[in-house]
Amino acid sequence: MSAYVLITILLIGVGDNLTLSPGAAVARSYMFSVASWEIKNLPNKWMNLVMESWPGNKPSRQRRLQVIDEYLEISLLANKERERLKGDSKFQYGSTASTDSAKDAGNDLGDHLDQLIHRKMELKGTVEEALESELSKVIINEGFGSRLGLIFPPVDLAFEDPPTVLVTSPRDRIFRLETQLLAPDISAFERNIIEEEIFEKYDLSSLIVDLSGLSTYPTITSDQAPLRAVLQTAAHEWLHAYLFFKPLGFNYSISEEMYTLNETVADLAGRELGDATFALMGGDLGISSYRFQAGEDRFPRFTSEMRETRIEVDHYLQNGQIEEAENYMKERWWFLALRGYRLRKLNQAYFAFYNMYGQSSVSISPIGDQVKEFRSNFLDTGSFVRAVSGVSSYAEFLNLLEIYRD
Numbered sequence: 001m002s003a004y005v006l007i008t009i010l011l012i013g014v015g016d017n018l019t020l021s022p023g024a025a026v027a028r029s030y031m032f033s034v035a036s037w038e039i040k041n042l043p044n045k046w047m048n049l050v051m052e053s054w055p056g057n058k059p060s061r062q063r064r065l066q067v068i069d070e071y072l073e074i075s076l077l078a079n080k081e082r083e084r085l086k087g088d089s090k091f092q093y094g095s096t097a098s099t100d101s102a103k104d105a106g107n108d109l110g111d112h113l114d115q116l117i118h119r120k121m122e123l124k125g126t127v128e129e130a131l132e133s134e135l136s137k138v139i140i141n142e143g144f145g146s147r148l149g150l151i152f153p154p155v156d157l158a159f160e161d162p163p164t165v166l167v168t169s170p171r172d173r174i175f176r177l178e179t180q181l182l183a184p185d186i187s188a189f190e191r192n193i194i195e196e197e198i199f200e201k202y203d204l205s206s207l208i209v210d211l212s213g214l215s216t217y218p219t220i221t222s223d224q225a226p227l228r229a230v231l232q233t234a235a236h237e238w239l240h241a242y243l244f245f246k247p248l249g250f251n252y253s254i255s256e257e258m259y260t261l262n263e264t265v266a267d268l269a270g271r272e273l274g275d276a277t278f279a280l281m282g283g284d285l286g287i288s289s290y291r292f293q294a295g296e297d298r299f300p301r302f303t304s305e306m307r308e309t310r311i312e313v314d315h316y317l318q319n320g321q322i323e324e325a326e327n328y329m330k331e332r333w334w335f336l337a338l339r340g341y342r343l344r345k346l347n348q349a350y351f352a353f354y355n356m357y358g359q360s361s362v363s364i365s366p367i368g369d370q371v372k373e374f375r376s377n378f379l380d381t382g383s384f385v386r387a388v389s390g391v392s393s394y395a396e397f398l399n400l401l402e403i404y405r406d
Contacts, residue, residue: 142382236270
């Protein structure tokens with residue numbers, strides 16, 4: 001999933017349930033604390049920076065690039081080992097005679113996972129600094145730096161499991177009511193319980209969605225992806241931090257259109273900056289390039305089916321046929337599943353969340369095409385971002401688009 005913007009999430013303080021939103025009241029025990037995460041991670045980031053600044057401690061660029069590949073490979077392998085240990089039933093069942101051998105084998109696998117995690121943590125700080133350095137070079141080349149070559153805000157990322165996000169929507173229309181950050185390790189079973197409770201208590205549609213990144217500071221980035229995707233996410237999240245100090249980002253909350261405009265600009269420009277960084281690091285942009293495109297381009301058939309579904313759901317809801325709309329979405333869920341598109345759930349909240357991204361397969365917003373048209377007027381990513389970052393409203397963006405058309 002594409003990344004999510006921290007500044008768009010209005011976290012409600014924990015108190016009496018009467019003062020909490022529906023999502024916060026039901027998922028209270030699963031809430032993700034940004035403040036706690038910052039306290040935990042900021043000192044580690046600065047400590048690693050100090051260590052690497054010591055003479056002789058900073059590895060060469062070639063070595064750092066090699067370490068990046070090693071780190072991402074170990075991260076994927078550690079996650080596979082963790083999932084294998086969770087699901088390996090042979091350590092839960094069996095005869096008494098085989099129990100000891102099963103435990104020994106389980107301990108061996110656990111030791112292997114510990115070794116992988118230990119090595120991963122050894123490399124983590126160096127890899128984060130290396131990626132920050134490479135992305136910063138591209139950002140400066142795109143004209144974002146000062147005369148002294150400084151970037152504000154500086155590129156600063158942390159490899160962590162991103163939190164999940166709970167989205168709610170009314171049942172009678174598709175509209176994002178609230179978003180709440182939740183813990184990253186919520187099981188499918190727990191997600192279903194939370195969503196059902198919100199439905200039963202508040203008559204709302206809800207969905208808990210995985211994120212690939214979050215624009216905290218340092219920005220949270222998942223390490224469970226290929227390097228090119230990691231760089232796209234890192235660039236996307238940095239752009240949100242950059243835009244926060246511009247009219248486009250500062251006014252993100254004044255309308256759903258401005259929210260979508262922010263996300264679409266960050267998505268499109270983030271892919272370009274991430275790809276430029278990947279190429280700078282020696283990556284081949286021609287290999288499996290379709291995997292790193294926007295959702296609407298990567299899955300054309302899925303895009304067509306989902307947009308058809310959205311239009312039909314809107315038709316039902318506009319006529320007050322809520323149950324008919326929900327039955328239709330269940331039918332479409334099965335239709336998509338039988339064709340290999342497996343969604344955990346398809347409901348109003350699903351559409352409310354993914355419609356925020358103008359280039360997603362689900363979006364029916366015209367903003368995706370409008371941003372791509374506006375981008376075509378510029379030779380480079382930096383000029384495009386700086387031009388659009390100055391708009392304070394969606395109407396202002398449309399006026400600017402008309403000026404460039406003329």
